[in-house]
Amino acid sequence: xxxxxxxxxxxxxxxxxxxxxxxxxxxxxxxxxxxxxxxxxxxxxxxxxxxxxxxxxxxxxxxxxxxxxxxxxxxxxxxxxxxxxxxxxxxxxxxxxxxxxxxxxxxxxxxxxxxxxxxxxxxxxxxxxxxxxxxxxxxxxxxxxxxxxxxxxxxxxxxxxxxxxxxxxxxxxxxxxxxxxxxxxxxxxxxxxxxxxxxxxxxxxxxxxxxxxxxxxxxxxxxxxxxxxxxxxxxxxxxxxxxxxxxxxxxxxxxxxxxxxxxxxxxxxxxxxxxxxxxxxxxxxxxxxxxxxxxxxxxxxxxxxxxxxxxxxxxxxxx
Numbered sequence: 001x002x003x004x005x006x007x008x009x010x011x012x013x014x015x016x017x018x019x020x021x022x023x024x025x026x027x028x029x030x031x032x033x034x035x036x037x038x039x040x041x042x043x044x045x046x047x048x049x050x051x052x053x054x055x056x057x058x059x060x061x062x063x064x065x066x067x068x069x070x071x072x073x074x075x076x077x078x079x080x081x082x083x084x085x086x087x088x089x090x091x092x093x094x095x096x097x098x099x100x101x102x103x104x105x106x107x108x109x110x111x112x113x114x115x116x117x118x119x120x121x122x123x124x125x126x127x128x129x130x131x132x133x134x135x136x137x138x139x140x141x142x143x144x145x146x147x148x149x150x151x152x153x154x155x156x157x158x159x160x161x162x163x164x165x166x167x168x169x170x171x172x173x174x175x176x177x178x179x180x181x182x183x184x185x186x187x188x189x190x191x192x193x194x195x196x197x198x199x200x201x202x203x204x205x206x207x208x209x210x211x212x213x214x215x216x217x218x219x220x221x222x223x224x225x226x227x228x229x230x231x232x233x234x235x236x237x238x239x240x241x242x243x244x245x246x247x248x249x250x251x252x253x254x255x256x257x258x259x260x261x262x263x264x265x266x267x268x269x270x271x272x273x274x275x276x277x278x279x280x281x282x283x284x285x286x287x288x289x290x291x292x293x294x295x296x297x298x299x300x301x302x303x304x305x306x307x308x309x310x311x312x313x314x315x316x317x318x319x
Contacts, residue, residue: 096173224254224268
């Protein structure tokens with residue numbers, strides 16, 4: 001099943017499955033859906049599985065930024081007097097500010113803050129779960145490095161590629177609002193699920209290899225959404241399989257899919273997990289909305305990366 005995967009990486013995959021099982025198992029046991037944080041699946045892939053450095057960030061900052069972002073998202077839901085579209089903008093602006101000030105590239109903090117806004121999560125259990133899961137992630141990642149199961153990577157804030165580019169974040173915010181307007185006011189929220197927003201920012205901001213293959217990223221996101229909905233609907237909803245077993249089966253398939261295509265993309269793992277936390281009646285519609293949203297965000301990112309568009313922005317800045 002994992003033919004060609006070296007032993008250290010296979011061990012990391014097994015730990016990843018154990019982590020997913022722990023999170024979902026605690027959620028199922030306590031009856032608290034807020035414990036399930038889909039972006040943890042992306043962090044597992046980025047911090048544990050992939051051999052190279054995915055994000056420029058230190059371990060303590062992972063825990064701090066993820067927790068602060070989750071707290072801010074719940075705070076918005078509980079206390080903000082503004083409508084959802086405005087709260088989405090505020091959430092994005094806050095996490096963009098955090099990334100700029102901290103000189104880090106942990107884009108998934110956008111999801112940590114935006115998820116409670118989109119799902120109207122009021123419970124403080126959510127940020128507590130994000131804190132606990134993030135802490136476990138970095139501790140285990142440290143263990144992997146110390147035992148030789150993972151390569152040591154250095155944190156270098158000077159490598160942050162867009163820390164002094166506020167116009168970059170303004171541009172992304174405008175793009176996000178342009179895409180989010182119709183889904184918010186029609187209730188089709190899965191067009192803008194946070195992992196797709198993370199994809200949009202990653203694609204628009206990074207010079208990594210996936211920047212040149214939007215069709216590949218689109219394919220990976222769509223297949224991940226289909227896998228997530230399929231396992232949730234067939235195994236959990238129809239066959240009555242427990243959520244723990246369902247998520248383990250799902251991520252065995254997801255990890256096999258990742259190894260098969262040979263081009264891992266962390267947000268896709270979060271996309272696969274979201275069907276576990278949405279209402280049952282929306283599970284089958286989920287992949288269709290993700291398909292539309294992924295197409296819109298990737299097209300917007302491609303437009304933003306065009307030299308002509310960049311030149312227009314430069315002229316605006318001079319005004």
